Amino acid sequence: MKLLNLFATGKFNFLFSKKNIALILSLVVMSFNVTNAQTITLSTTVDENNGNVTSIANLIGTPGGAGISLREAILAANNEPVGANITINIPAGNYVLSLAGSDNTGLLGDLDLNTSVAAGAKTVNFQGASSATTTIIGLAGERILDIHAINNVGSISVFIDGIRFTGGSVTGSGGAILAGRPSDATTITHCLFDNNTATGNGGAISQSSGSATHNLDISNTQFNNNTATAVGGAISYSGLGIVHIFDNTFSGNTAGTQGGAINISGTLPGPSVCDILTNSFLNNTANGVVFGGAAVGMVNAVVININYNRIIGNTAAGVATGTIISTGGGTVTSMNTNNNWWGVNTGPAAGSILGTAAANWLQLKASASPAVVCSGSTSTVTAGFLSNSAGNAITVPNLNALISLPISFVNPTLGTLSGAQ
Secondary structure, X not given: OHHHHHHHOOXXXXXXXXXXXXXXXXXXXXXXXXXXXEEEEOOOOOOOOOOOOOOHHXXXXXXXXXXXXXXXHHHHHHOOOOOXXXXXXXXXXXXXXXXXXXXXXXXXXXXXXXXXXXXXXXXXEEEEOOOOOEEEEOOOOOOXXXXXXXXXXXXXXXXXXXXXXXXXXXXXXXXXXXXOOOOOEEEEEOOEEEOOEEOOOOOOEEEEOOOOOOEXXXXXXXXXXXXXXXXXXXXXXXXXXXXXXXXXXXXXOEEOOOOOOEEEXXXXXXXXXXXXXXXXXXXXXXXXXXXXXXXXXXXXXXXXXXXXXXXXXOEOOOOOOOOOEEEOOOOEEEEEOOOOEOOOOOOOOOOOEEOOOOOOOEOOEEEEEOOOOOOOXXXXXXXXXXXXXXXXXXXXXXXXXXXXXXXXXXXXXOOOOOOOO
């Protein structure tokens, strides 16, 4: 840090050795990356483009119109160079997309986030106030956000936090978000995707470059009532990267074929690792007649782990096997479906899984303290999921999908229940 301060004030000592000079140059580069971090805060919910979008700094200085709009902030981010790290703060409000038209530059129609024309990475962070208060509403016939819309050679990492995406509707894939160019990465947390539709794959999100490596990480997000005519009612991933889907809720999503909530694929061998853990899958539907997978459908994958999820009320009436979790005609090298809660202590119903069957599952078990009481005495009864059907211990961090859910104690024998919590 002292060397950086000396250099910044111009007090450079030319007596340094070559090794030390190399160190200083390295530190200077690191300092440049930090100073290239920029933040812009929206000041209007109006969908407009009349500010100076040649850079983030110029847009802040010359916003034009009603203020800094979401569209303008993205256009300015597109013009930032390789190495940029941009945060777009999106305050509470309804951001209704209204500039009709179609292009990949973001001037009209959906919001198009693009990389630099030169090779290298760029980072863009979309920070909402919360998914309950910051809402982006799609334009009829358009998805909401296209990440890396123009196939420039640069790559992009996108982080999205605290935003609701609703009303996206596209002829194609990705009703709310389309992503997945080679080497890109998408991270989504604390968001809500509801009532988005796609005639292709991924009613809410499609991340797809089947033969390329790109990563997807989604956590603490709700997917409600999204629809895809093809696969992946909520999410469709096709690629060779790493997929992490943790602590989310999928409710009422529908796929025309397989993967009512999620569909996983990619050019053989498919994603290297796909972890689908501690989610809730509730009342999702897959309408396929060859393959189902109302919760999760998959075609190709190297390793896929579907564990510690809550899986209830999902349906795929067109198939007899693989109604809830289904491999779909490809190759899944390693598949693990153990330790899920199926709504009953007896585990998955016959035909629920096509692929590697579950060896065990979560069970709701009760214990009493003391275990033996005399007539007129009391005992405290506790129910929980701390061991599975094989009697193996389950740790509390693996029960995120079940913690805080109510449990009903009913039909006591030779006694009464009181003080249920």
